[in-house]
Amino acid sequence: MENSQFKNGMKSLKEYLVSAKKYNTPKIRAFVSGNSSVDMDSVVGSITMSWLCGVFRPGEEQYSPFINCPRNELAFRIEIVEHLNLFGIDEQFLKENVFFADDEEVKDLT
Numbered sequence: 001m002e003n004s005q006f007k008n009g010m011k012s013l014k015e016y017l018v019s020a021k022k023y024n025t026p027k028i029r030a031f032v033s034g035n036s037s038v039d040m041d042s043v044v045g046s047i048t049m050s051w052l053c054g055v056f057r058p059g060e061e062q063y064s065p066f067i068n069c070p071r072n073e074l075a076f077r078i079e080i081v082e083h084l085n086l087f088g089i090d091e092q093f094l095k096e097n098v099f100f101a102d103d104e105e106v107k108d109l110t
Contacts, residue, residue: 014089015096016054017047017085020062028105030061038069039077047089071100085108 024031032041046065053063062070067074074081074091081091099106 023062
């Protein structure tokens with residue numbers, strides 16, 4: 001994959017996450033959650049799966065990733081933050097465009 005294709009793909013992913021967050025606020029309609037352990041593959045998997053749902057089901061519901069830890073704990077999961085940072089998804093972007101366990105919208109689901 002050429003560098004420009006990669007950058008366009010990441011831009012598309014980030015645009016989708018922003019759009020899905022708006023779609024699911026103030027009430028979550030559709031989300032993807034990884035394992036409750038909130039390890040690397042759970043977080044990356046929920047982000048990827050939400051995006052793929054948008055790619056393969058355009059015009060239908062927009063799925064938001066759900067990270068099953070409080071927002072402030074993300075900083076302690078250094079390997080996840082640093083890995084996603086390599087792909088242009090920084091911690092602040094995640095905090096603004098992904099749902100976390102302490103979000104009001106999520107509390108309505110329980």
